[in-house]
Amino acid sequence: MEFNQQQSQHPKSAEERAAILANPGFGDYFTDHTAVIDWTAGENGVGGQWHDARIEPYGPIALDPAASVLHYGQEIFEGLKAYRHADGSVWTFRPYANAARLNKSAARLALPQLDQDAFVESLRRIVAIDQQWVPTGDGEALYLRPFMIATEAFLGVRAARKVSYRVIASPAGNYFGGELKPVGIWVTHAYARAGRGGTGAAKCGGNYAASLIAQLEAEENGCKQVLFLDPFNNEAVEELGGMNVFFVTSAGKLMTPALTGTILEGVTRSSIIQLAKDRGMEVEERTITLDEWRQGIASGDIAEVFACGTAAVITPIGLLKNGEETIGDPDAVAGEVTMALRAELLGIQTGTVEDRHGWLERLA
Ligand SMILES: *Cc1c(COP(=O)(O)O)cnc(C)c1O
Numbered sequence: 001m002e003f004n005q006q007q008s009q010h011p012k013s014a015e016e017r018a019a020i021l022a023n024p025g026f027g028d029y030f031t032d033h034t035a036v037i038d039w040t041a042g043e044n045g046v047g048g049q050w051h052d053a054r055i056e057p058y059g060p061i062a063l064d065p066a067a068s069v070l071h072y073g074q075e076i077f078e079g080l081k082a083y084r085h086a087d088g089s090v091w092t093f094r095p096y097a098n099a100a101r102l103n104k105s106a107a108r109l110a111l112p113q114l115d116q117d118a119f120v121e122s123l124r125r126i127v128a129i130d131q132q133w134v135p136t137g138d139g140e141a142l143y144l145r146p147f148m149i150a151t152e153a154f155l156g157v158r159a160a161r162k163v164s165y166r167v168i169a170s171p172a173g174n175y176f177g178g179e180l181k182p183v184g185i186w187v188t189h190a191y192a193r194a195g196r197g198g199t200g201a202a203k204c205g206g207n208y209a210a211s212l213i214a215q216l217e218a219e220e221n222g223c224k225q226v227l228f229l230d231p232f233n234n235e236a237v238e239e240l241g242g243m244n245v246f247f248v249t250s251a252g253k254l255m256t257p258a259l260t261g262t263i264l265e266g267v268t269r270s271s272i273i274q275l276a277k278d279r280g281m282e283v284e285e286r287t288i289t290l291d292e293w294r295q296g297i298a299s300g301d302i303a304e305v306f307a308c309g310t311a312a313v314i315t316p317i318g319l320l321k322n323g324e325e326t327i328g329d330p331d332a333v334a335g336e337v338t339m340a341l342r343a344e345l346l347g348i349q350t351g352t353v354e355d356r357h358g359w360l361e362r363l364a
Contacts, residue, residue: 031169245305266309268314
């Protein structure tokens with residue numbers, strides 16, 4: 001796909017960029033450009049095509065107030081990172097997995113399929129023009145946020161016939177900030193993030209909107225993140241609002257909730273499963289109940305718990321708060337297997353550990 005390129009006339013100054021890169025945070029600042037591809041359905045909404053691929057200056061977008069994304073939430077997104085390697089080159093991690101997942105989400109939200117090569121090309125183009133925004137610090141990266149929105153101005157309820165795909169980019173430091181200390185997680189019994197036949201397996205904004213109240217509940221209870229249980233029996237561990245969950249047993253086995261249709265299949269999750277298998281670890285994807293977690297911690301059978309996702313990579317979980325009950329140790333230190341998997345994954349992404357599986361894709 002050919003991208004037209006319109007250079008920003010007002011890019012941030014080198015000084016301003018340097019100040020931002022010195023302390024990027026997460027998702028607070030954006031680069032100078034954005035990639036856009038529009039889609040228009042064919043006659044009577046049948047078929048359709050992508051057109052007008054372009055790089056534009058970063059800035060507010062004009063949307064009709066009746067645009068269906070604003071009313072019915074027809075939106076999906078992706079998240080991946082661009083890492084600068086020691087030789088200055090810029091790489092991303094398994095972008096075709098994100099492209100495939102975007103299309104899976106698109107199918108669920110009745111949005112159009114986007115060619116996987118066009119997806120990867122859009123990342124390449126944004127990184128090419130905004131290369132100076134890729135940080136060089138330890139654990140830092142340029143976070144790439146592709147998303148697709150229904151732009152048709154129409155209040156009837158049906159799949160929109162005008163859609164826009166965009167990519168924005170944001171320099172990112174350590175997601176939870178500072179050192180890697182195990183976090184406390186709150187388990188919500190009041191809220192679910194997904195239901196049978198729902199959108200739990202799709203990466204859509206609506207899932208996040210529905211999870212925010214539970215996140216508030218977690219914060220009110222002194223926790224950083226919220227854990228959701230299965231919506232059917234309120235028993236099986238599913239995932240956090242935006243991260244998958246893993247357990248390491250004292251026998252060195254890795255366990256994670258099976259993909260049942262209500263859990264988002266993380267690229268980090270599948271990469272960790274592969275890296276664990278490479279180490280000769282047994283990996284189980286199955287139902288893990290809250291009770292198994294409780295008993296596993298009490299008996300010592302569960303040695304480590306961690307969460308994972310692109311933004312935070314791997315974050316150790318020190319304790320789980322379940323109402324008045326506390327499972328785990330508030331002073332826990334990060335587990336050995338957790339840290340080893342994290343170091344290996346980060347090493348592959350940043351080019352210091354061999355990329356045995358061909359997961360890296362050069363962007364610039
Ligand atoms: C994005 C996301 C994840 C993590 O996926 P990665 O591909 O590993 O970044 C996990 N859970 C939910 C709900 C998500 O939206």
